[in-house]
Amino acid sequence: ELGPEAADKLQAAMVAIDPERDTPEVMERFLSFYADSRHALRTLDPAELDAAEEAFGTTSSVTTNADGKVEVVHSGTAYLVDDQGTVLVELPFGVSVDDLV
Numbered sequence: 001e002l003g004p005e006a007a008d009k010l011q012a013a014m015v016a017i018d019p020e021r022d023t024p025e026v027m028e029r030f031l032s033f034y035a036d037s038r039h040a041l042r043t044l045d046p047a048e049l050d051a052a053e054e055a056f057g058t059t060s061s062v063t064t065n066a067d068g069k070v071e072v073v074h075s076g077t078a079y080l081v082d083d084q085g086t087v088l089v090e091l092p093f094g095v096s097v098d099d100l101v
Contacts, residue, residue, distance in 0.1 A: 016042040017060040
């Protein structure tokens with residue numbers, strides 16, 4: 001719906017908050033549903049993830065319950081960022097495709 005010129009500029013990126021389970025292969029498969037041009041961003045350094053979360057004003061946590069289940073909690077905000085790294089729009093969780101376009 002964006003048209004070919006705008007669609008060519010669109011890239012999707014996802015930041016892994018659970019790098020043990022969010023392998024590059026898992027992230028690539030997930031992102032393939034959203035855009036042809038995509039970036040799976042993953043670090044094994046908790047300080048780098050903390051810095052990224054602080055920069056975007058977001059939070060996350062990964063805990064293992066007593067029964068061994070992993071619980072991942074994160075904000076649902078998505079961001080539109082230009083090619084200079086400036087956040088143009090913050091999109092709350094649940095925004096519809098029609099509202100996005």
